[in-house]
Amino acid sequence: MNAENLLFMILMIAFPFYLAAFVLYSIRIVKGPTIFDSVLAVDCLSFDLAAFIAILAIYFRSAFLATSAIILALWAFLLDLYLAKYFLKREVGI
Amino acid sequence: MISEALMYIGGILVIIGGICDFFGALGLLRFPHFYVRLHAATVGTIGGAVVPLIGAAILALGCDFLGWIRYPIAGMSFITAILILIVSPTATHALAFAAHRSKAIEWKEKVCDHLEGVKR
Numbered sequence: 670m671n672a673e674n675l676l677f678m679i680l681m682i683a684f685p686f687y688l689a690a691f692v693l694y695s696i697r698i699v700k701g702p703t704i705f706d707s708v709l710a711v712d713c714l715s716f717d718l719a720a721f722i723a724i725l726a727i728y729f730r731s732a733f734l735a736t737s738a739i740i741l742a743l744w745a746f747l748l749d750l751y752l753a754k755y756f757l758k759r760e761v762g763i
Numbered sequence: 764m765i766s767e768a769l770m771y772i773g774g775i776l777v778i779i780g781g782i783c784d785f786f787g788a789l790g791l792l793r794f795p796h797f798y799v800r801l802h803a804a805t806v807g808t809i810g811g812a813v814v815p816l817i818g819a820a821i822l823a824l825g826c827d828f829l830g831w832i833r834y835p836i837a838g839m840s841f842i843t844a845i846l847i848l849i850v851s852p853t854a855t856h857a858l859a860f861a862a863h864r865s866k867a868i869e870w871k872e873k874v875c876d877h878l879e880g881v882k883r
Contacts (some may be wrong), residue, residue, distance in 0.1 A: 679774035686781030693788035
C-alpha cells in the first residue's frame with residue numbers, strides 16, 4: 670500500500686459524505702422559509718466547500734488551489750455580516 | 764514511518780470531518796426553526812470545516828510524493844482552519860442577533876416544566 674493508493678482510498682471514503690452534505694445544504698438553501706435560513710445554509714456550504722477545496726488541493730497536487738479556500742471562507746463571513754447589517758439598519762454601508 | 768502515521772491521522776480527521784459535515788447538513792434540514800438550526804449550522808461548520816482542514820494540513824504534511832508543495836498546502840489549510848474557527852461563531856452570532864432584533868423570525872418560548880405534575 671504505497672502512499673498514493675492510501676491517499677486515494679482515504680479520499681474515496683470521505684468524498685460521499687461531503688457530496689451528500691452539499692446536496693442537503695442546497696436543499697435547505699432552496700427550501701428555506703426565511704432568507705436567514707438560506708443564508709445560514711449558504712454560510713455553512715461555503716465553509717465546507719473551503720475545506721473540500723483544501724482537500725482537493727492535496728489530490729490535485731497544486732498549492733494555488735489551496736489559496737482559494739481562505740478567500741471563500743472570508744467571503745462567507747462577509748455575506749453574513751452584510752445580511753445582518755441590512756436587516757438591522759436597512760443599509761449595508763458600502 | 765512518520766509520514767505513514769501523519770497520513771493515517773490526517774485521513775481519520777478528514778473522514779470524521781466528512782461525517783460531522785453530513786450530520787450538520789442533516790440537522791440543518793430537520794430542525795424546526797431558525798434558532799435551533801443555528802446549532803446544526805455550528806456542528807456543520809466547526810466539525811465539518813475546521814476538523815477536516817486540520818486533517819488536510821496533517822495529511823498534506825504526510826504525503827511525501829508531493830515534494831515541497833506539501834508545505835504551502837499544509838500552511839494554508841491550517842491558517843484557514845484557524846480563520847474559520849474565529850470567523851464562524853461571529854457570523855452565526857451576527858445572524859442570530861439580526862434575526863431576533865429585526866423580528867424577522869419571532870421567538871417562540873420553548874420552556875416547559877417537566878416537574879409540573881410530580882408530587883413530592
